[in-house]
Amino acid sequence: MQTSTARAPAPRHAATVALTALAPASWGTTYAVTTELLPPGHPLFAGLMRALPAGLLALAVTRVLPRGDWWWKAAVLGTLNIGALFPLLFVAAERLPGGVAGTLSAVQPLLVAALAIGVLHHRPTAWTWTWGVLGVVGVGLVVLGPQARLDAVGVLAGLGGTAGMAAGVVLTKRWGRPAGIGAMTLAGWQLTVGGLVLLPLTVAFEGAPPAVGGQALAGYLWLGGMGGLISFTLWFRGIGRLPLRASAPLVLLSPLVAAVVGLALGETLNPLQALGFTLALAALLAAQFTAPDVSRLFGRDAARTPVPEYRTQGERTP
Numbered sequence: 001m002q003t004s005t006a007r008a009p010a011p012r013h014a015a016t017v018a019l020t021a022l023a024p025a026s027w028g029t030t031y032a033v034t035t036e037l038l039p040p041g042h043p044l045f046a047g048l049m050r051a052l053p054a055g056l057l058a059l060a061v062t063r064v065l066p067r068g069d070w071w072w073k074a075a076v077l078g079t080l081n082i083g084a085l086f087p088l089l090f091v092a093a094e095r096l097p098g099g100v101a102g103t104l105s106a107v108q109p110l111l112v113a114a115l116a117i118g119v120l121h122h123r124p125t126a127w128t129w130t131w132g133v134l135g136v137v138g139v140g141l142v143v144l145g146p147q148a149r150l151d152a153v154g155v156l157a158g159l160g161g162t163a164g165m166a167a168g169v170v171l172t173k174r175w176g177r178p179a180g181i182g183a184m185t186l187a188g189w190q191l192t193v194g195g196l197v198l199l200p201l202t203v204a205f206e207g208a209p210p211a212v213g214g215q216a217l218a219g220y221l222w223l224g225g226m227g228g229l230i231s232f233t234l235w236f237r238g239i240g241r242l243p244l245r246a247s248a249p250l251v252l253l254s255p256l257v258a259a260v261v262g263l264a265l266g267e268t269l270n271p272l273q274a275l276g277f278t279l280a281l282a283a284l285l286a287a288q289f290t291a292p293d294v295s296r297l298f299g300r301d302a303a304r305t306p307v308p309e310y311r312t313q314g315e316r317t318p
Helices: 011-027 028-034 043-062 070-097 098-105 108-119 127-144 151-175 183-208 216-242 244-264 272-285
Strands: none
Touching: 011 028, 011 216, 011 244, 028 151, 028 244, 043 070, 043 183, 043 216, 070 183, 098 244, 108 127, 108 151, 108 244, 127 151, 127 244, 127 272, 151 216, 151 244, 151 272, 183 216, 183 244, 216 244
């Protein structure tokens, strides 16, 4: 009797996954940078500094502006992925322990799977749902504990930012990007829009900017460079080339990297946390494989008709 196992990704797919994974991995440093380097109490200014300079730099390099309906599409995506995400993320980072904020972001693959049903007309498989739930459980075991402090505003901010980015991921997959437009150009449009959304809000609610010393400047440069322009360029490139089942779970790297940074700062992992870390990594890796054909394990020759993965026009098949 012939059995079937999960099909491994092709080398080109694996390389794309590795590059895309650098984005959420860099986002995992946001919590430590915010608490250790940035002036407290200015989440809007932090989001502005992360978005607008990087977006303007990308526009200066690419020298391409949106055309036609991409003006409003870029505005929607920039608001969801940047304008709403960044300040809510910094609010969560300031009001919650990094681990709690990271756990909230781990639900994004499940939100993406749910939104894909209505927006992309794609029905996620049981494989996707199962590993999505196990990923959240794994991250929760790593970062939650008796000492976890749950602040209502911080929790709502974290969930709001996660939901906004999940919608942005699905719409990015739905719309793709214009022919001949690279990932850096798309990232530049969205970072600029997000920064312009944040500019009047920052002035209205936070007033004058805080004093920025060398330590804070280094933090803003890291968040705007690696955590902004570079990471979002890699992220949008990956979303365009990978199926959602493979790209969405990569955000689990963000809370896991946050936990690793905590270890570097002197924290330790108990056996339960180590188990959770292993479980979250297993969920992330399992999402990169095609689900096994369980029917063949029971000797059935006829496999069920698979649900096609949604692809945008011109998207490459891994």
